[in-house]
Amino acid sequence: MPDDMKSQFAERLAALDEALSDLGSKREDLDRLLAEAKQTETDLAEARADHEQKQTQLAERERQLNDREKAIELRELDARNGFLEQQRDALKTLRDEIRRLEAERDQVIARTEQEEREVRERIDAMRAAQRDAQQADKDALAQDRQALEEERQKLALERKHLEQARRNEEGIKRQIRQALEDEHKREIDELKREIYQARRNAGADAKTIQEQRQALEAVADLNRLLEHHGFADAEALLQRFDDLRSENRQLREDQRHRSDDDLEAENEALRERCDDYEQRLEDQARQINALKNEVGTRRVSVLEKQALEQEKRVLEQHKRALDSAVIELEQRLDDLTTRQQGRSAFEALAKMDKDLVGGTPVDEVPALDVLAQELRQRIAGALDAPLYYPEQVIRLFLGGLAMSQLHILQGISGTGKTSLALAFAKAVGGHCTEVPVQAGWRDRDDLLGHFNAFERRFYERECLQAIYRAGTEPFKDRVNIVLLDEMNLSHPEQYFAELLSALEMPAARRRVVLTESALPDPPLLMRADGCDGRKLALPDNLWFIGTANEDETTKGFADKTFDRAHVMELRAKDEPFKVEQHGSSLPYSFASLRRQFDKAQEQHCGAVEEGLRALQKSQFTRLLKTEFGLGWGNRLERQALRFVPVVMAAGGSLGEGMDHLLATRLFRAGKVTGRFDVVLDTLQNLETALSRVWKEIDPSNDVPVACLERLDLDIRRKEQQG
CATH class of the missing domain: 1.10.287 (Helix Hairpins)
Structure with missing residues (x-):
């Protein structure tokens, strides 16, 4: 490498060291x-x-x-x-x-x-x-x-x-x-x-170094050619040229002292000899150039050949791997095709068609006030640990069953949210399927399962099997529950969206689509009217009950979920009481439970409608509309006409049912309470208006405990902030 390039390279290295030092x-x-x-x-x-x-x-x-x-x-x-x-x-x-x-x-x-x-x-x-x-x-x-x-x-x-x-x-x-x-x-x-x-x-220096290396390799090739022709190196060749020039000058000097004839003869001989040397030099130069070209060509050919051989080896390995994979896939496809022939795409559901046949004996549901007392006793001894729930919780739970097929049980850990659903299902002789919700759920496939088009098979999840089980002969006249444990670990509006929309439909149109097209030999319930071999009906005797904690790992519920669900907040359990044993061990009939709900709604419908009219004409409703932008919807009225009569028939009052419904619908955080755009005087005026109208709604119970409790909490919060 020339000295100037070495010095430049050293300067570059020094500059890089200085830059690294500056970086440090x-x-x-x-x-x-x-x-x-x-x-x-x-x-x-x-x-x-x-x-x-x-x-x-x-x-x-x-x-x-x-x-x-x-x-x-x-x-x-x-x-x-x-x-x-x-x-x-x-x-x-x-x-x-x-x-x-x-x-x-x-x-x-x-x-x-x-x-x-x-x-x-x-x-x-x-x-x-x-x-x-x-x-x-x-x-x-x-x-x-x-x-x-x-x-x-x-x-x-x-x-x-x-x-x-x-x-x-x-x-x-x-x-x-x-x-x-x-x-x-x-x-x-x-x-x-x-x-x-x-x-x-550094890249430019590396390129310069590469060029210098190529120049050095060319010099080395030239030295090898000179050695082949008898010269130690290029210096020896140049020295040979200098010797010939010196000899030529000496001969010319000698010519001056010789006779013209001798000199001419000798000069002619020397010329011939010089021409011969020059010809030999030209031949050697051509040979050197030819050898250089041959060396460069051979070097490129060798590199290309090595690359081609390497590529050939890689392609051969890929070909062998692909051949083995194709063979394996063909064998797997043959096996799957062989197994698939004569087998339903819904294996678990088809198995239920074979195993779950024939009805089971059931017992009639007593009057709702008697049922509430019996359920409180039965729930207390249903599980291994005793469960003591207040009578009001049992009444509100029964009213929620009549109002909606989606329940949300809220509360801190340890208040018995999961236990209430499990114990209730056992107390009424129903079936409860527990589905732990995962934080990564994004769509309905995580809840119901998915269809594998390659295998022509639907992988049914526990929730889908529970929905199908509720429509089979042994379970269609019993209470069936799908317990979505930790429901708000993921957004219900994503994985539960299709079921949420289906529950809003009339009973005859509640369908969930499982496949895009009908599959051969579908399960029996998917052959019913309106199912077309690709849908499944949501039965009336099925409830979805979700438990919800509130911490940094959970998601908030959207209004569309809250408005369609029956919401209960469980707090401390009731005082222990003596658990009495009941004689009948048969499961309660769902049909008789629905008849009791209908009877309660016919009996107390007038009182509820009168209470709703008084509420709508009151200053309380006007304040809700003008100060909070809230009004009455048809859904809330329908829910009140289903929910409150059942609470009254179960031993409660009109005020108790209306208080719970308004507290969970209107007075939850973000609606009336928990808002920063509402001043203290507005909340106090709303509290006064609510207390006045409540005497007209239910004279026997003139205090809406749940609503006032949430209002008072928000009022104290604003007083402390002020």
Whole structure:
């Protein structure tokens, strides 16, 4: 390699080392900036802690002021009571004095007028003293109240200043964080550009090195050719040329001293010899060029041949792998085709057609109030651990069964959400299929299963099997439940969307589509009217009950899900009670349960409609529309006419059913409560309007406990914020 190229390459390497050194220094600067940012965050945290301490001190000071105000009020009350006692004592003294004066009136007539004047003067003085004392106390109380008001104003101003300081602190923190992020971004971009430029320089240097290597290889090839022709290297060839030139000059010098004939003869001989050498040199040059070309051609041919051989080996390996895969797939296809012939695409459902045949004996459902008491007893002893639910929970659960086929049980962990569904199914002799919802569910295939077009087979999930089981002979007159455990781990509006829409349809049109086209030999229930061999009907005796916790791993429910479902929030369990054993062990009949629901709705429909009319004409409904943008929908009225009568027939009241329905429909977070665009006065007016109209809806129970509880919670929250 030439020295100038070596020096250039060394300079490039030095430049790269310097660039790497600069990168290291800049990285150290970035680390220093990060350390400063962390220190700033620590300072901000300390400032925040100091602010919180000041807030605590302000709260303590405000509490002391409130205690002081209460003490002053008590003092004022005691002062008033004390003045009354003084007046009573003074009046008693005056009465005694009057009696004494009346007794002495006959004896001392002349002194009577004087005594009376003295008494009057004493009374006037006492009254003046009392008025002065009362005025002094009032002035002192007014001064104390004024001092308290000034202190409160100072506290409010100080709190305002602290809040402004907190906002300024947050703004400064955001500015510092943004400045640091911008600076980091600029530094990173600059480093990326330098690294990119260094890589480009390194690529150019690598290209130069490659060219130098090729030049060195060409020189080595030339040296090998020279060695083949008897020259040690190119220097030897050049030395040979110099020797010939020297010999030629010597011969020419000798010619000057010789005779012309001899010189001419010798000159001719030398010319011939020189021509011969020149011809030989030209031949050698042509041979060298030919050899160079041959070497280059052979090198390219060798490289191409190696690449082709490598590609050939890779292709042969791919061909062998593909051949084996094709053979395996053909065998698998033959096996699948062989197995598929004579087999239904719905194996599990077809197996139910064979196994689940013939009806089972069932028992009639008693009156709903008796049923509620029996269910409370049966649920308590249904599982291994005793379950004590309040009577109201059982009544609301029965009303929800009549209202909707989708239930949502909310509450903290351990309140018996899953246990209620399992125990109820066991208590009524029904069937419950537990389906644990996964966080990664995105569509209905995760819930029902999917069709494999290659195998011509539908992989049925547990939920689909439960839907089909509910329509078979042994189960079609019994209660069937699909328990969606942890329903909100994923969005129900995605994986449950098709079933959610189907449940809104009339009973005759509730279908779920399983395949795009009809498959040969479908299960029996998929051959019914309207199913076309590719759909499955949702039976009326099937309920979907989902449990829901609220934490950082769960998703929120959309309004379309809440509005279509019966929502219950389970809290602490009831006190333990004695569990009585019931004689009948037969499952309850679904048909008789539906008849009891219909009977309750016919019996109490008028009272519910009257309550809805009173509610719609009230100030409460007008406030909902004007202040919250909420109104009554047909769905809510239909649900009330199904839900409230069953609650009343089960032993509850009209107010109990309406209270639960309004609390879960209107007073949940985001509707009336939990909103930041609603002021405190609006909530208080709504609370007053609700209390007034409730006396018209249900005079026996004039307090909507659930609604007022949620309203009061939101009102207290806004009072604390204000």
